Amino acid sequence: MVVGIVGLGLMGGSFGIAIRKYKIATEILGYDHNKMHQKDAIELNLVDKIVSLDELLKCDLIILSIPVDAIIKFLPSLTGCSSTTTIIDFGSTKELIVKNIPKILKTNFIPAHPMTGTEKFGPSAAIDGLYENKTMVLCDLDKCANLHKQRAIELFNKLKMNLVFMDSKEHDIHACYMSHLPHAISFALGNIVMNHENPQDIVSLAAGGFKDMSRVAKSSPDMWTDIFRQNRDNMLDAISLYEDQVSKIKQMIKDEDYGEIKKWMKNANSLHDIL
Amino acid sequence: MVVGIVGLGLMGGSFGIAIRKYKIATEILGYDHNKMHQKDAIELNLVDKIVSLDELLKCDLIILSIPVDAIIKFLPSLTGCSSTTTIIDFGSTKELIVKNIPKILKTNFIPAHPMTGTEKFGPSAAIDGLYENKTMVLCDLDKCANLHKQRAIELFNKLKMNLVFMDSKEHDIHACYMSHLPHAISFALGNIVMNHENPQDIVSLAAGGFKDMSRVAKSSPDMWTDIFRQNRDNMLDAISLYEDQVSKIKQMIKDEDYGEIKKWMKNANSLHDIL
Numbered sequence: 260m261v262v263g264i265v266g267l268g269l270m271g272g273s274f275g276i277a278i279r280k281y282k283i284a285t286e287i288l289g290y291d292h293n294k295m296h297q298k299d300a301i302e303l304n305l306v307d308k309i310v311s312l313d314e315l316l317k318c319d320l321i322i323l324s325i326p327v328d329a330i331i332k333f334l335p336s337l338t339g340c341s342s343t344t345t346i347i348d349f350g351s352t353k354e355l356i357v358k359n360i361p362k363i364l365k366t367n368f369i370p371a372h373p374m375t376g377t378e379k380f381g382p383s384a385a386i387d388g389l390y391e392n393k394t395m396v397l398c399d400l401d402k403c404a405n406l407h408k409q410r411a412i413e414l415f416n417k418l419k420m421n422l423v424f425m426d427s428k429e430h431d432i433h434a435c436y437m438s439h440l441p442h443a444i445s446f447a448l449g450n451i452v453m454n455h456e457n458p459q460d461i462v463s464l465a466a467g468g469f470k471d472m473s474r475v476a477k478s479s480p481d482m483w484t485d486i487f488r489q490n491r492d493n494m495l496d497a498i499s500l501y502e503d504q505v506s507k508i509k510q511m512i513k514d515e516d517y518g519e520i521k522k523w524m525k526n527a528n529s530l531h532d533i534l
Numbered sequence: 535m536v537v538g539i540v541g542l543g544l545m546g547g548s549f550g551i552a553i554r555k556y557k558i559a560t561e562i563l564g565y566d567h568n569k570m571h572q573k574d575a576i577e578l579n580l581v582d583k584i585v586s587l588d589e590l591l592k593c594d595l596i597i598l599s600i601p602v603d604a605i606i607k608f609l610p611s612l613t614g615c616s617s618t619t620t621i622i623d624f625g626s627t628k629e630l631i632v633k634n635i636p637k638i639l640k641t642n643f644i645p646a647h648p649m650t651g652t653e654k655f656g657p658s659a660a661i662d663g664l665y666e667n668k669t670m671v672l673c674d675l676d677k678c679a680n681l682h683k684q685r686a687i688e689l690f691n692k693l694k695m696n697l698v699f700m701d702s703k704e705h706d707i708h709a710c711y712m713s714h715l716p717h718a719i720s721f722a723l724g725n726i727v728m729n730h731e732n733p734q735d736i737v738s739l740a741a742g743g744f745k746d747m748s749r750v751a752k753s754s755p756d757m758w759t760d761i762f763r764q765n766r767d768n769m770l771d772a773i774s775l776y777e778d779q780v781s782k783i784k785q786m787i788k789d790e791d792y793g794e795i796k797k798w799m800k801n802a803n804s805l806h807d808i809l
Contacts, residue, residue, distance in 0.1 A: 374741040447779035449802025466649040471746040480799035504722035524755035527724025
């Protein structure tokens with residue numbers, strides 16, 4: 260199977276490493292508009308060679324590991340694919356991407372979201388093991404042809420991923436609470452600390468908790484602005500609910516209602532009986 | 535030097551491990567009202583023996599590694615110490631503890647805050663290396679006798695800690711932004727996810743970002759309720775400023791002001807040029 264990877268950053272580059280490790284492809288082709296990323300991806304052996312769009316379209320499997328807005332912009336370029344080419348996007352949002360799949364590609368297309376990543380980006384961020392034992396959400400599989408569905412399932416099983424199936428609309432709600440809202444929260448914390456603490460104190464006083472809480476605030480503003488745009492309605496709902504929680508803890512502290520604070524903390528604790 | 539550790543949980547237990555490793559004490563004595571913790575601390579070799587209050591008071595150095603409210607309650611029990619006994623508390627808040635130091639102990643007392651920890655608690659949570667290369671904040675050193683000041687500085691230097699000196703009032707403001715507010719944020723996230731996601735989806739969709747952001751929401755409700763109480767005024771200020779940031783990102787998403795969102799994310803990114 261010839262595999263083409265569009266976007267040779269953290270996700271695409273790590274996917275190249277993974278399929279090489281598990282001997283999934285006869286050839287791994289890379290496609291990226293960034294010349295530096297092309298060069299780095301070859302030097303880092305993430306892909307075998309960089310190809311033109313024409314060559315990309317001849318692949319058996321095409322992975323779209325570019326930011327979510329870029330996926331939508333790129334979709335029309337893929338209409339020249341054969342009906343036997345499987346196209347899988349790795350975007351963090353799904354509903355708007357699904358709405359924008361050209362009609363001719365509907366049965367080729369697998370909307371997917373690997374629940375993995377780091378705050379780093381670019382080919383040099385690519386790492387071995389990014390996908391192993393992680394969850395891959397596959398959406399709207401009833402809409403695509405059996406060949407592609409089976410190929411996708413077999414592929415991610417070979418990469419030792421845990422498969423979860425859901426509707427793209429439902430995906431965007433869950434991804435909002437489990438990933439997009441946490442990113443917004445971390446960016447908000449990053450902003451408040453940048454505005455209210457001086458660099459010297461930040462360096463000396465940052466312990467593990469703060470480092471964990473602010474890590475995802477290192478993430479790419481370009482990529483995350485697109486995600487917030489594509490998941491706008493769910494984000495507005497989730498942030499409103501989050502505001503209620505923040506206002507609740509403020510009010511409980513104001514009212515010195517420490518019994519209720521303890522109960523509220525215990526409810527959050529119970530999250531970790533699950534995880 | 536005979537060292538007594540009051541509270542044999544994560545912080546006190548790990549301190550026992552550290553001073554044993556660096557051969558700081560001729561004897562490590564433990565004091566804890568919890569019989570199970572006493573037993574576990576001996577079995578885990580965190581301390582050499584469990585002692586009575588009378589024996590504790592005879593130590594050269596007493597470490598108070600108990601929750602912040604418990605420190606205040608325990609202070610009167612220490613008034614029988616000699617003037618050559620150094621007392622160091624490891625509480626996460628400082629101002630109220632300092633206000634409650636009995637007059638007779640003022641010159642013995644070093645208010646300290648090790649900027650380290652994990653979300654776990656109890657003797658079994660004690661680990662090697664918890665203090666090495668971490669920051670120890672020492673407050674109001676001008677108030678204590680030279681003997682104790684020097685002993686504390688020498689001790690934490692031997693443990694390879696980075697020493698930072700500040701006023702207890704100033705400490706509580708910084709600790710609020712760098713630790714207490716992040717904990718409140720994480721508890722709020724834990725609550726919202728527990729209320730709006732089902733356990734099965736949480737398990738399958740939690741990636742690294744979510745796990746990091748919700749890790750400190752595993753922390754002890756008893757301990758953190760005390761900290762929020764003792765740092766109440768700073769917490770109310772910080773939560774209000776945090777609410778402004780959350781409301782700002784909501785408004786920008788609502789207004790589809792993606793240029794401003796990108797700038798706001800970049801400001802948070804810059805935190806990590808420092809850290």
